[in-house]
Amino acid sequence: MKKLALVAPWIFTLIWSSGFVVAKYGFEDSDSLYFLALRLLLAAVILFLLTVVLRQPLKLSREDLYATVLIGLSLHGLYLGGVWYAIELGAPAGLSSVITSMQPILVSVLAVRLLAEPLTRKQIAGLFFGLAGVVLVVLPRLTGASGFTAESLALLFVALAGSTIATLLQKKIGRDIPLMIGTTYQFLIAGVVMLAISIARGRTRFELTHTSFWAMAWAVLVTSIAAILLLLWLLNHGSAAKVSSLLYLVPPMAVLQAYVLFQEKVGAIGIVGIVLTALGVALVIQS
Numbered sequence: 001m002k003k004l005a006l007v008a009p010w011i012f013t014l015i016w017s018s019g020f021v022v023a024k025y026g027f028e029d030s031d032s033l034y035f036l037a038l039r040l041l042l043a044a045v046i047l048f049l050l051t052v053v054l055r056q057p058l059k060l061s062r063e064d065l066y067a068t069v070l071i072g073l074s075l076h077g078l079y080l081g082g083v084w085y086a087i088e089l090g091a092p093a094g095l096s097s098v099i100t101s102m103q104p105i106l107v108s109v110l111a112v113r114l115l116a117e118p119l120t121r122k123q124i125a126g127l128f129f130g131l132a133g134v135v136l137v138v139l140p141r142l143t144g145a146s147g148f149t150a151e152s153l154a155l156l157f158v159a160l161a162g163s164t165i166a167t168l169l170q171k172k173i174g175r176d177i178p179l180m181i182g183t184t185y186q187f188l189i190a191g192v193v194m195l196a197i198s199i200a201r202g203r204t205r206f207e208l209t210h211t212s213f214w215a216m217a218w219a220v221l222v223t224s225i226a227a228i229l230l231l232l233w234l235l236n237h238g239s240a241a242k243v244s245s246l247l248y249l250v251p252p253m254a255v256l257q258a259y260v261l262f263q264e265k266v267g268a269i270g271i272v273g274i275v276l277t278a279l280g281v282a283l284v285i286q287s
Contacts, residue, residue: 008230008234010246011230012231012234013246013247015223015226016247017097017250017251017254018254018257020093020258021094021254021257023088023093023219024258025212025215026212026219027084028212029205029207029208030205030212031088031198031203032085033197033201034205035084037195038195040080040187041192041195042220043225044184044185044188047184047187047224050180051181054180057178060178060185064177065185068185068186068189069185071169071170071186072185072186072187072190073190074166075166076189078161081194082155082156082158082162083100083159086152086155086159089151089152089155090148090152091148091153093254093262094254094264095137095255095258097255099134099153099157099160100156100160101277101281102160103163103164103167105123105126105281105284111171122283123283125280126279126283127280130280130281132273132276133275133276133277134273134277137277138273179228179231180228247281247285248281251274252278
């Protein structure tokens with residue numbers, strides 16, 4: 001059990017970083033938002049059944065339901081929708097994680113005003129390191145040919161805003177929501193919204209191929225269900241803090257996976273940017 005407690009945070013971080021890579025596989029045979037809608041709806045059904053089997057709480061108060069709707073739309077709607085659509089438009093999967101990894105830094109800055117949490121000197125330094133890192137990663141790739149475009153970059157910042165809003169809402173009004181049933185509702189609500197948007201846009205292509213099948217299976221069973229169950233286990237065993245301390249490794253992990261699987265290369269300036277961003281997030285989280 002002790003060995004599992006040591007490796008579990010690393011496994012969670014590896015799973016989380018793989019979400020940026022698996023997105024690219026899914027878009028070969030489907031439209032991004034429609035793929036995401038199917039993923040969220042399938043995950044909602046499976047997680048609900050697991051919630052019943054594991055005898056976890058099933059009821060939410062009206063206040064918790066409202067909070068769940070807001071968190072779900074921010075996290076799975078704006079964040080996932082923004083990331084997946086940006087990658088479909090050509091944003092590099094690995095480097096997209098660098099931009100969205102700024103979330104802990106933004107949360108710390110905004111928490112000063114919204115949650116009355118003081119900002120330490122280390123966190124201020126982390127903010128500057130993180131911003132500098134993102135600039136170094138993004139600027140050399142604003143060519144539109146093989147990197148970020150204005151549209152994909154805007155979507156990634158929408159995703160960053162969504163994850164930041166969701167985290168602040170979770171801290172402010174979502175702390176007492178049961179994890180499994182709360183996440184089930186989040187998946188369901190965001191999935192229905194994504195499905196409606198896909199139908200309204202007339203973008204509902206999903207071809208069942210080997211690639212789309214395994215991409216969907218990984219997205220549902222690993223990055224959705226397994227990640228939630230692992231997080232629940234970590235919370236129950238007091239190891240959640242270790243997950244937070246490893247979040248700064250998500251961008252390097254995602255970049256490495258994207259290089260191995262898609263040959264997404266990163267120049268020397270980009271590597272410096274990734275290191276600076278990771279250092280900035282580390283300073284914020286560990287303060």
